[in-house]
Amino acid sequence: MTHSLVRDARQLKDLLQQTLEASLGYFDALDQRPPATAFVRNPPLALPREGLGAEQALALFMRRYGQAMPASNGPRFWGFVTGGTTPAALMGDWLTGVYDLNLSSAAHSVAPNIELEAIGLLRDLFGLPADFNGVFVTGATMANFAGLALGREWVARQQGKSVALEGLAGLPPVTVLSGEAHSSIFKVLALLGMGRNSLRAVGVLSGDREAVDVGELRRALEQLGGHPCIVVANAGTVNTGDFDDLRAIAELKSRYRFWLHVDAAFGGFAACSPRYQDLMEGIAAADSLTVDAHKWLNVPYDSGMMFTRHRDLQIAVFQNSAAYLGAIADPPDFLHLSPENSRRLRALPAWFTLLAYGRSGYRALVEQHCQLARLLGERIAASANFRLLAPIRLNIVCFTLKGESAAERIQPFFERLRDDGRVFLTPTTFRGQPAIRAAFSNWRTQEQDLDIAWRAMNEVGEPLV
Numbered sequence: 235m236t237h238s239l240v241r242d243a244r245q246l247k248d249l250l251q252q253t254l255e256a257s258l259g260y261f262d263a264l265d266q267r268p269p270a271t272a273f274v275r276n277p278p279l280a281l282p283r284e285g286l287g288a289e290q291a292l293a294l295f296m297r298r299y300g301q302a303m304p305a306s307n308g309p310r311f312w313g314f315v316t317g318g319t320t321p322a323a324l325m326g327d328w329l330t331g332v333y334d335l336n337l338s339s340a341a342h343s344v345a346p347n348i349e350l351e352a353i354g355l356l357r358d359l360f361g362l363p364a365d366f367n368g369v370f371v372t373g374a375t376m377a378n379f380a381g382l383a384l385g386r387e388w389v390a391r392q393q394g395k396s397v398a399l400e401g402l403a404g405l406p407p408v409t410v411l412s413g414e415a416h417s418s419i420f421k422v423l424a425l426l427g428m429g430r431n432s433l434r435a436v437g438v439l440s441g442d443r444e445a446v447d448v449g450e451l452r453r454a455l456e457q458l459g460g461h462p463c464i465v466v467a468n469a470g471t472v473n474t475g476d477f478d479d480l481r482a483i484a485e486l487k488s489r490y491r492f493w494l495h496v497d498a499a500f501g502g503f504a505a506c507s508p509r510y511q512d513l514m515e516g517i518a519a520a521d522s523l524t525v526d527a528h529k530w531l532n533v534p535y536d537s538g539m540m541f542t543r544h545r546d547l548q549i550a551v552f553q554n555s556a557a558y559l560g561a562i563a564d565p566p567d568f569l570h571l572s573p574e575n576s577r578r579l580r581a582l583p584a585w586f587t588l589l590a591y592g593r594s595g596y597r598a599l600v601e602q603h604c605q606l607a608r609l610l611g612e613r614i615a616a617s618a619n620f621r622l623l624a625p626i627r628l629n630i631v632c633f634t635l636k637g638e639s640a641a642e643r644i645q646p647f648f649e650r651l652r653d654d655g656r657v658f659l660t661p662t663t664f665r666g667q668p669a670i671r672a673a674f675s676n677w678r679t680q681e682q683d684l685d686i687a688w689r690a691m692n693e694v695g696e697p698l699v
């Protein structure tokens with residue numbers, strides 16, 4: 235071992251103490267930091283010949299990045315759907331690094347119980363039936379990947395084939411039907427060899443809706459003449475938080491042959507509140523389901539879950555049998571159930587936060603964010619500077635600048651607002667028009683943040699209207 239590593243090992247307590255101080259320094263100053271900043275390239279960094287040791291590495295990091303790290307983990311980062319980190323989740327994440335345990339099999343530890351328990355807690359939180367098994371992956375994109383890999387295998391089996399064994403050659407193209415699919419679905423189709431063009435877009439409801447027109451979906455299924463396909467239902471669109479009618483789509487299953495994958499990356503959390511759980515009604519009919527943990531569960535990146543009722547297909551697709559790994563047990567080791575083999579103890583932050591805050595904690599979180607979205611929506615609806623583009627259905631507000639040719643003014647609005655440093659929003663296109671999104675998903679966000687952000691939005695937006 236090198237000298238610096240030996241020294242660091244001896245000073246571990248002191249080093250962790252310094253890391254703790256740096257962490258508290260960040261949290262204490264969240265309000266003084268901008269939620270987002272422009273990207274600036276740094277001068278190149280050379281690999282030192284002799285290591286600096288951890289203390290100096292931390293000092294260098296703080297000089298180089300400490301001040302520049304944005305408050306994206308704070309209350310006014312409203313871009314994308316970013317979530318945050320609850321104290322309990324952070325504790326779980328810290329311990330994940332401490333144990334550095336490879337949660338691939340039960341051959342060497344009790345740790346698979348942690349993931350099984352976390353999945354059980356999440357099943358409870360979302361009210362999923364007991365026959366849904368789940369697995370942690372890095373996020374919703376990988377959950378969509380895993381779910382659609384199962385759907386692809388299901389479609390093949392309906393035709394007496396197996397993609398897992400034989401590949402896609404010899405199989406007619408797999409049709410995927412969806413309304414307002416998330417961009418990651420197209421990426422997944424490229425990865426799975428089905429191709430981005432295999433997605434046939436089904437019309438959405440008219441007006442300000444992004445939910446699929448179930449009548450059109452039925453016609454598209456009818457046209458397939460009994461040929462099996464995949465339907466991707468969207469439970470929470472990123473622009474307006476709209477939901478496909480899952481119940482109506484589920485009913486189509488009695489007449490048409492399709493695998494139902496539901497992308498509920500953040501929308502799945504609607505099930506936490508009696509006020510919104512209707513939106514997830516029908517989910518029990520899903521064959522596979524995507525939910526993100528690093529969004530509304532408020533655990534650190536990167537964490538998401540894929541749930542499915544088809545464990546046999548999961549094993550057929552993801553099994554990783556090898557003499558040195560042993561036979562497939564019951565329940566199967568996670569390396570037979572997920573795209574990755576070696577995996578971190580990703581379930582631990584979720585386990586911590588679910589037990590720390592429970593059902594009522596997550597209900598309150600979801601309702602708080604939906605209430606904030608509604609309040610912002612009301613201000614926008616009455617505003618001289620902004621125009622609301624869709625009603626508030628959940629935790630997302632979709633709006634634009636008032637006046638002509640908003641297209642040219644929106645980009646400057648974003649950049650000035652970001653550089654102002656009080657709130658961060660992200661641009662989008664909604665029904666062909668340039669738009670702005672505000673998404674609430676960090677547990678720290680309160681009504682006072684709405685006041686701060688609203689002042690900033692108007693001070694920056696008014697000269698542009």
Ligand SMILES: *Cc1c(COP(=O)(O)O)cnc(C)c1O
Nearest residue numbers: 373374375376416418497499500
């Ligand atoms: C965020 C999101 C994704 C992609 O999730 P990642 O965690 O970034 O991989 C997919 N679908 C929906 C609906 C999302 O909101």
